[in-house]
Amino acid sequence: MEFRLIDRIRERTAQGREDVRLGIGDDAALLAVPPGMELAAAVDTLVEGVHFPVGTAPADIGWKALAVNLSDLAAMGATPAWALLALTLPDTLAPAAREAFVDGFADGFAALAGSQRLALVGGDTTRGPLAVSVTVHGFVPAGQALLRAGARVGDAVLVTGTLGDAAAGLALWQRAESDARAASLVARLNRPTPRLAAGLALRGHANACIDVSDGLLADLGHICAASGVGAEIEAALLPRSSALLGLFDDAAARDLALSGGDDYELCFTVPAARATEVQADLARLGCGATRIGRIVAGEGVRVRDADGGWLEPSRRGWDHFAA
Amino acid sequence: MEFRLIDRIRERTAQGREDVRLGIGDDAALLAVPPGMELAAAVDTLVEGVHFPVGTAPADIGWKALAVNLSDLAAMGATPAWALLALTLPDTLAPAAREAFVDGFADGFAALAGSQRLALVGGDTTRGPLAVSVTVHGFVPAGQALLRAGARVGDAVLVTGTLGDAAAGLALWQRAESDARAASLVARLNRPTPRLAAGLALRGHANACIDVSDGLLADLGHICAASGVGAEIEAALLPRSSALLGLFDDAAARDLALSGGDDYELCFTVPAARATEVQADLARLGCGATRIGRIVAGEGVRVRDADGGWLEPSRRGWDHFAA
Structure with missing residues (x-):
């Protein structure tokens, strides 16, 4: 059969x-x-x-x-x-x-x-x-794979593409929204683009790397746990698409970018001094990468809001099988 | 998660x-x-x-x-x-x-x-x-794997262990039979033993090999199709356990041995002149193997009954997803 x-x-x-x-x-x-x-x-x-x-x-x-x-x-x-x-x-x-x-x-x-x-x-x-x-x-x-463990205090934290689109697409799909901007977000949900060329380009440069499948906070949290470090993210720096910002208010778009799953972008850390060079390398591949924060001593991921205070996100990412 | x-x-x-x-x-x-x-x-x-x-x-x-x-x-x-x-x-x-x-x-x-x-x-x-x-x-x-293609006209067809036990075990499980013989057959259904040592021993000896997951007729049929040959099986030679023969009449036990799935024995072909030597090799590993027929020119699998006539089995094997 x-x-x-x-x-x-x-x-x-x-x-x-x-x-x-x-x-x-x-x-x-x-x-x-x-x-x-x-x-x-x-x-x-x-x-x-x-x-x-x-x-x-x-x-x-x-x-x-x-x-x-x-x-x-x-x-x-x-x-x-x-x-x-x-x-x-x-x-x-x-x-x-x-x-x-x-x-x-x-x-x-x-x-x-x-x-x-x-x-x-x-x-x-x-x-x-x-x-x-x-x-x-x-x-x-042999020996050149990108791992979750390896992030070092002082590293810059970057992410490819834009975040929150797929989770937004799911919400729009459930509401049966059908304009062009909604369609672009639903396409991010249904036809994610694995960042293969970016992954290859990051070999020898990134200290740690993960794909964002469960949401940025959860997945960057995996890097922190595996590396024995913490991370601080600036909410104002989160890369968000114009479609997302056009259809959701700023706070909703921020929460989607922090916790929405299914984007399949890469989140990675590089020595801060090399962040710009790595961004330029990825740009030549047609893959934008945004610096969103840094690795710090400690543990866990913290998010600073535009006013300098610390956010308390309502969700820490998707868990398909929460206990 | x-x-x-x-x-x-x-x-x-x-x-x-x-x-x-x-x-x-x-x-x-x-x-x-x-x-x-x-x-x-x-x-x-x-x-x-x-x-x-x-x-x-x-x-x-x-x-x-x-x-x-x-x-x-x-x-x-x-x-x-x-x-x-x-x-x-x-x-x-x-x-x-x-x-x-x-x-x-x-x-x-x-x-x-x-x-x-x-x-x-x-x-x-x-x-x-x-x-x-x-x-x-x-x-x-490299180059030594056992394949389905490779059976040659004149090869002996052999099978490890006994056939029909797992299908019998399923029938008994559904009837909630619980004596020791039934338990041994249900165990064949629930805890199949992959014939790994036998597979290794057959490298360099077997011309073709497959595991019996869908039933002997179906799986030997795959060898025939892949090799461009046919096969003739003697029903009287089918290896059947004493538990199977004790709980099912001869015709039912024969049909289970021909068409029952989930036994995970190996069915293989070897040059006829080497069949006895291969059986001895497997016996030393604690794995009995029975010669049940031969590869012939043509296509498909035919089964000869004890009286010399050709059987028309009612089922050609399990198909979990029949069209």
């Missing part, structure tokens, strides 16, 4: 990669890691109604399921290579609806995979509530 | 493996494949009510989720190394019930992982309908 559905995805994602010695169709794929490279591996699951709203287009689900995993590779400074896909589809779908879902899903998955020369090397499809689990593999020269 | 649940599993599965450069806790694991080795990678998902009955013990779910994946490595002749786990748990579970589930799941997963020196290197937990997706990785010397 696996093969009928997975084959349709494979047709759209075929990549001529010499490191794939045996692709889909046997009990396992056979893969070759280039000499001198470490293998970076990560898994993420998307469940309907938890990680994407009911009614999300199949192509967007396919794109996003891969994107959130590629974002983990980006945060390590790794180059994507292979993915394995576990897709669970409801058996209440009629055959035609299932085919339409698979076609759409494959289109979205393949659009992103193709742009990264990523090969789908394994798959399993089963029936059950709609969920997608992707395991992704990439290469990074 | 991921870390609270995954950490409890990791505590029980910690393996001191030098090839794990960075384990759970960052955006991705960093792994080193030994020189000269290819990486074998496979993914399988278990969904409650589809791949295991509602009410299955958490420890059995943990064991089986890993076992079915290790069975894919066994069928390739690969040595297990690492796994990534995606676990989806219902948010209707109270915290204490969730903890009890995770503890049990971790115990079962770790019991099997520990016996194979397998390290859990990545995980994602989320809320939703109960499902487990495991991606497993193993090593095989």
Whole structure:
């Protein structure tokens, strides 16, 4: 059974990669890691109604399921290579609806995979509530991966792109807002762009790096915990899109930028003296990066408001499974 | 969030493996494949009510989720190394019930992982309908993996262990049968043993190999399709356990052995002249193997009954997602 559905995805994602010695169709794929490279591996699951709203287009689900995993590779400074896909589809779908879902899903998955020369090397499809689990593999020269641990007191804290857009997009989608600005934010929710080129460019420069999947406060908090340091962020410096600022008041936009998940930007730290040079490097790749704060002694993330006081954010980030 | 649940599993599965450069806790694991080795990678998902009955013990779910994946490595002749786990748990579970589930799941997963020196290197937990997706990785010397393609006309067809037990166990579990023979069959369903040592021993000997997850007819059919050959099986030669034969009549036991899934034995072909030697090799590992038929020109799998006629099996194997 696996093969009928997975084959349709494979047709759209075929990549001529010499490191794939045996692709889909046997009990396992056979893969070759280039000499001198470490293998970076990560898994993420998307469940309907938890990680994407009911009614999300199949192509967007396919794109996003891969994107959130590629974002983990980006945060390590790794180059994507292979993915394995576990897709669970409801058996209440009629055959035609299932085919339409698979076609759409494959289109979205393949659009992103193709742009990264990523090969789908394994798959399993089963029936059950709609969920997608992707395991992704990439290469990074041995010893050069970007880690969460490594931030040092005095480092500048930077973030790529803009924050809060995806969480805003979710709110707008739920309200069925449909103007152009809302559409741009909903697109950030449904079609996140993993910052792979930025991750590669940060190798040898960033002391610590993470992707912003659960919200800036939560994810920068992970860097602080792993590095044994604290961080201070200036709310006034948070990069926010014009669409976000056009549709939400300043306080709401700030809270979304601090705590909204699903943006898949990179948050990283570099020695303060090199922050400008790193920003220029990323700008040449078409990826803006904004300096938003600094690493300090202590622990945890604090946020200074425009008037110089400390904010007490109402939410510390998304937790899909809060105890 | 991921870390609270995954950490409890990791505590029980910690393996001191030098090839794990960075384990759970960052955006991705960093792994080193030994020189000269290819990486074998496979993914399988278990969904409650589809791949295991509602009410299955958490420890059995943990064991089986890993076992079915290790069975894919066994069928390739690969040595297990690492796994990534995606676990989806219902948010209707109270915290204490969730903890009890995770503890049990971790115990079962770790019991099997520990016996194979397998390290859990990545995980994602989320809320939703109960499902487990495991991606497993193993090593095989370059060019030596066992494939489905490669069976040749004249090869003997063999299978390890006994067939039909797990499907019988499912039937008995559903009837709540509880005597010792029934318990042994239910254990085959809940705690399958991946034939890893047998898979290693078959490298350099077997022309084709697959694990019996969907039923002998279906899986031997995959070997035939991949190899461009047919197969003839003698029903009288099918290896069946005394528990199976004690609780089912001969025809029912035969059909279970032909079409029942979830046994995770290996089905393989070897040149006929070497079948006895290979059987002896496997016997020294404590793994019986039975010669059940031969590879012929043509296509598909035919089954000869004890009277010399051809059987028309009522089912060609399990298909969890039949169109």
